Amino acid sequence: MFIYYLDLALRSLRRNKALTALMVLAIALGIGASMTTLTVLHVLSGDPLPGKSAQLYYPQVDPQDIKGMSPSKEPPDQVTLIDGLNLLHAVRADHQALMAGGSVPLQPEQSSLDPFYVDARYTTADFFVMFDAPFLYGRGWTEADGDAKARQVVIAKALNDKLFAGENSVGRTLRMAGTSFRIVGVLDSWQPNPHFYDLNTGSYAYSEQVFVPLQTMLDLHLSRSGSNDCWGNGGGGTDNILPSDECVWLQFWVQLDSPAKAVAYKEFLTHYSQDQKTLGRFQRAPNVRLRNVMQWLDYQMVVPDDVRLQNGLAFGFLLVCLVNTVGLMLAKFMRRAAELGVRRALGASRRALFAQLLIESGVVGLVGGCGGLLLAMFGLWLVRQRPSDYAALAHLDLSMLFITFVLAVCATLLAGLLPAWRACQIAPALQLKSN
């Protein structure tokens, strides 16, 4: 029966080529546009560390002076050096790391290579274990190494490939900013997207090439980048090492393995703020936040406005295309009232007619879905040509491919429901009489 209905559907669609083409085109355009933007949105709002992100928290305290204070104000997005070190040394979490971004000039031993800048992350020791960074060779530095301002460095796979042709380079020397560093570890390919632990240095498709102990960076005054915010008389953006008390420029992350620990940690932050106020360092009442990775990304609105706007627009577009298809399908089915009347009179049940008409709209959806898929691939290719930082990430994955087809077929079946139902309401006698 299904085959017969399919045959009927194809015949009917062929009879009215322009109308069929219009419906298929509308569905394809709508599906293509919405799948393109949905894929981009899906990629950009993904979990950077699946399975781990719920245990990672970003504590915020408010060390700002009393100027410009309003009651519901959020604390700064980063911490000062003093607060960062205080919280780090308090060791109240399962793991904790204080970090900042920057870049260092690298002088390769090979004379064939010119010196070049690499993006760097200055961090305390727990970074690697806390963020599950995979090591290809060696390991990270220890806390003692960090405190001793050790000239040690962990490098990324890409840099290891470039400088040492992918060999195990642990123990070798790397000259950066005029200082020799010993390589203690090589990371495997690792690029959390979004770059959640520091969104200021780059939100997407960004990864550091060298990792240096934060204490070493402070000692050598290596250059930092990213965002800094100062208040009071701490103004100015010319310095590598900003005033430790009046500027926030570091990120502090903690790992808390259970919700109870998170509650306790938040209390600790409040107590800490209270103590600092008693000491006269903080001027404001305790104002603390403790967000996990996904909450933090959400709060920072990491997905660009334009992407969300495009997604909304594309779904609006799809909606118009669907309404259009419902209208055209209705016209098409109603025009065949006579034919349907004859079929009813010859004994076809309403249910059978309904199935037949739905199969017809399903065929339109399937063809439109295929077209939409091609358009979505083309759309994503266009996105990849754009200069935005997330361009390279815009690829259709299997789940999105599946969603495309389900969306296309469901949408058209839904669009076919009303017209099919209306067409089935026709009283056969009336149609036959009028003929």
Added chain:
Amino acid sequence: MHIKPILAALRRHKAGTVLIALQIALTLAIVCNALFIIHQRLAHLSEPTGVDEANLFVIENQWAGQTSNPQIDAQIRADLVALRQLPGVRDASPSNAYPLEGSGWDDFITLTPDQTEKTTDAAVYLGDEHLIDTLGLQLVAGRNFRADEVNSVGLHQYSVSPVVIVTRALAERLYPDGSALGKPLYAMTSTPSTIIGVVDRLQRQGIDAWSDSYAYQSMLWPQRLDMPRGIIYIVRAKPGQLAAAMREAPAALYTQNRMRIIDPKNGVLSFAQVRERAYDSDRGMAILMGIISVVLLAITAAGIVGLTSFWVGQRRRQIGIRRALGATRNDILNYFLTENLLIGAMGVLIGAVLALVINLWMIAHVEMSRLPLAYVLAGVVMLLLLGQGAVLAPALRASHVSPVEATRSV
């Protein structure tokens, strides 16, 4: 034209009527907002920066090994001499930033040292006494920096300059009575800077909405930035010699000293390239919105043609009867045009409300301002005309139905 019979007929085609009206409403809502976004995005594209864009280029120079302040400062001075001596170069200045760079250094500005709320916010440009001529700025009041006022600022040195040159926009914001010259301003310190000059116009580095609310409020400090990381050289070529100067300049710098890094791809940018980069995403968004709007309108028009054609086909007999009873071709044509106008009116009414709702949603969720009613009105007119245009072909076909049809049974 009698509207009553049309309404009676429409009541018999509820589903079709509602669908067309709904489609018109949705299209109107989306297209209005899209047009508004296009306008917003394109508005900035033509805004002037105040600098001599045709002849300007910037070099992002990073140091490869130099770390001490005196060493870097000596190198910067030597670089500037080399750049200014080039045949194609009119002038050059060290700086920390350039207009439309995307983001940069800005300071809150107050009029007194103990003010708790900022008066305004100003973008900060550092440079020496050549900065004004290099950028091609017009000094409308006061004087330029003297060479002896320019100092070098390095690591661990943050000093406020006692003198500052501001843009006219900043001067008027701080001292609306026009008396800015000679007056102080405070840039997040308790040390005042005296305004010694006012330049006509200089756009900020930032291009986001926040920068937009402080448009053209910039200030110049007489400072050279001796940071280990690097420096930006702004170079103004002689008229017509931009391409040559852009080739000569990096070569001259490397001849001066090889211990530097100038990115081969993005290290040297003409101002035209700076502008293109700054507004690339805006242009892309405007184009995308434009395409979607056009396609939407086309689909809606096609939908109207399709559904009306069906109605005409369905009513051939009725049309024939009306013709036989004395209705002219024009009567039939008018009937379908009026019918479409009624549906269209219903659609645009819902659509206008929907457009405002979508706008409110966007204000709440993304960076967006209020949709002016002019856009809604323009959209309404556009969609009504589109509807009339789309219905014309089927309506004409209807008007050509012969009265004989009335006598046919099918």
